Amino acid sequence: KKENVTEELNFFGKISADQNNYIDIFPLVGGNVVSVNVSLGDYVHKGQVLATIRSTEVAGIQKDLSDARTDVLLAEKNYRVAEDMYNGKLSTDKDMMEAKGQLTKAKEQLRRSEAVSQIYNVRTGNIYSVVSPIDGYIVQKNINKDMQLRSDRSDNIFDVANTKDVWAILNVNETDIDKISMGMPAIVSTLSYPDKKFQGSIDKIFKIIDPQTNSMQARVVLDNKDGLLIPDSKATIKVLHRSNTEALAVPSDAVIFDQNKYFVLIYKSQNDIKIREILPIKQNEGTTYMATGLQEGEKVVVNNKLLIYRALNN
Template identity: 40%
Template sequence: MNIKSYIQAFTLFIVLASCNPKPVEEINSAFSLSDEMALQLEFKEAKLEDVKNEIRLFGKIDADNNKIAEVNSIVSGVVKSIHVGLGDYVKQGQILAVIQSSEVASFQKEKLDAMNDMAIAEKNLQVAKDLFEGKLNSEKDLILAKNELAKAKAELSRINDIHSIYKLKSGSTYNILAPFNGFIINKDITINDNIKSDRSEPLFFIADIKEIWAIANVNESDISKIKTDYDVTVSTLAFPDHPYDGKIEKIYSVIDPETRAMKIRVRIPNFDFKLKPEMNCTVNVRYKENHKMVAIPSEAVIFDKNRYWVMIYKDKFHVDTREVEVYRNLNGISYLSSGVSDGEQVIAKGGLMIYNTLND
């Protein structure tokens, strides 16, 4: 074979070699997720879940009316001093105000009279016993003396209970005390006020607000979507970055004739006392729709070229770019109409980096 024939044969070999397809192993190894890169990613399993929706309601913060005390005066008199103001935090037994009253002196006199009556009854009983032993009176007289002593003791006990309950002391002043720890949410008393015995309005309202209520209005069109124990998030204008999670505790099955709305109640822990009665709030109620969809973390969804994409992870050699159709995004969860199947793994964190690597 001459040189020309060798050259033609070598050229044909090169052409044929270039036409052979690459080995499968070489194709699959075109992209490989390194261990270092995998540490920067977060993988989540797509799950078929009930689709949730959300309603935004508006309302206000209110004190638990089971933990509000009306503070009144049991005596009439003149207000001599006030020790607290509106919004102050008070402790149980703390003096709120002092009233000068002649009635306090009458309570003291009543107690002294009862003590004196009991002392006399005790002496009379002793005399009756001595006479009975000397056969100078009847058993009936002895029984009457015992009954008189019992009545005197009961009366003194009753008066002592009154003094204990209302913390009455000697003198002409009466201290109005806080019944429990809480905040002064209403105050209707001033220095030199003449407090009358027939007054119906409380002097103070004290509320324990370690737990507080969010009361929200529900429009008629949304009433059928609301049920007790639904999860809610309460937000306030005062603390927009501090949402409060809770559940619907009570549904008031009455329509307000003015607002045409129904009210719901949510109980919220308030140990830091940030929430105050009468604050405005929004209540986001989450409820389930009557169908299921595949749900994935919203951070796994990538928006590019006017479409939504998700990175599907099979193993470090097989990461696919998958187009998806998003039905709804809610509280960090995306519900998908199509594109991902139940049980598939998606890259929830760091997916954009992989997307750019594979699709540049």
Template identity: 40%
Template sequence: MKYPVLLLVIGLAGTVGCQSSEKPAEEAQAFMLSDTMMHRIVLDSVADEPIRNELMLVGKIVADESKVIEVFPLVGGNVEEVNAELGDYVRKGQSLALIRSGEVADFERQMIQAQADLLVAQKNLKSTQELFESKLAPEREVNSAQKEVDNAQAELNRIKEVFRIYGLGKTSSYVVKSPIDGFVIQKKINREMQLRSDHSESLFTIGQLSDVWVLANVNESDIGQVKLGMEAQIGILSYPGEVFHGKVDKVFNVLDPETKAMTVRIRLQNAGYKLKPGMHATVKLQFLEGGSMLAIPSRAIIFERSKHWVMVFHSRSNVETRPIEVYRSLGDRAYIREGLKAGERIISKNQLLIYDALND
């Protein structure tokens, strides 16, 4: 197919009838790239570059463990309310659940008793001091009364500290509160549950998801290629075509005894909370293979008739269609085993139009 709008054909010396006897290389000289086409193409130079390779890993999204807090019940009792569900965003101090507890009622009784004991001790001290001032009581009784006041005050302070730690109010209910801002990423509580005082499982797990981790497995044969700080490209099934970028920030230097694989961790920023714990991920890690090879943009390559071709630009009137042997394509770069020389210029945009015009 010819593109007369884009390519200007100028005749060489001789008649149309003699064109059939010219060589293909000479036919290429019959074409000149128009000004319009020159503005539409991009030229890239063939360059010698270090050979890069990549590992393809499978992993999953998990929350950053340093920003995850488990919420445990401090008392046993009956769950009356559950105010947060899986996936909810909660604020620090927000009520997650309400537990009616006999232990809390006992703390309240202790508070009332401690307040009463302190009041009695203070009254006794006052009376003893008055008797002492009237020479009707010895000093040791004043000291004893003062000690009772101090003991009663200490007990009241202890109970108040228990109330502060447990976040208790004036009822026999215990409010489970969120310790941080974050998402509920695990929930193990329902209404009417009976919680024992020795309940050892967390009720909620709250995680801050502004940053997440990808945990990926590396086969034993590839372990030597993985280094801290490697750039990683992450693909997520939920977002086809979108690439997330991160870095390897930890290599777990132990192997799983069953899979014989090593785990690496990649940290990702999670703008908009698009990445959810539990999502499956594909991970690309690029590394230097050793040695160098000529490289060009992958987009410059044309594949036709079971061969790879590039359009080599010599001048506006001399564009060569040249077969090449590709060693490897990696992302936007292709490494060339044969067919090109360093410094040559190739067309890497709209080259297919020129290829069709020259090879129809």
């Protein structure tokens, strides 16, 4: 049948973690590392404790929280006393309003202290817990037990990546830039699984030329629910470029190459199979496009074609 001629463009690239699901984890406090509960490559869940740090900064947060709770209890007591005195005509409206204002202020301070404590994952014993913000794999680890962390540390201690979706980043030569566009289908293969094909499409084109490689990058988003695609592994990306030119197409598995010529087997019935020479204009892994040799609607043999071809020639 007639189809638009599709050209397969091959590019080299690599698998990258989805940067929207790649988190750098920094300690919010300095101190001594009490425990590290995970190793590089471990899968962790959101909220899981990755490490604990004993910190004097946490002690200050705990003290502020304790003081805020005490202040609320005292303000509540003073408010009850002021209320009783007001009901007994022993205090004024002003005294009552002041007691109520002190209670409101104390409760607001307690809420702030509780929020800070929650942000810092404060535990008893001046312990700060480092927790994972997402489900994913530990892809970087820069912390060990008994390390002393400075409070002004600028380096992260963990990287967590969720790899349910990954990116294939392809390098596009300048001569091929005009052939690449958004939404083009792509087939990705890796050295780890050379016989497995991963389907996707181009969803972003980076309009910047890398001066070192003289190439532009494009991105293909891939479903990685089976975890077979590993970030930073090399990949071959085949992009399908469909032209406006139409030509007759047959499965490439139906084409026979013999004596520097191309042939197909025309099937009319079990007793009527003929060899016919064709002239391909483009041959891809799955489809061969022809200039001459076939008519639209004719059937070709795919299964056991070589056996039939040899039998007909003999």
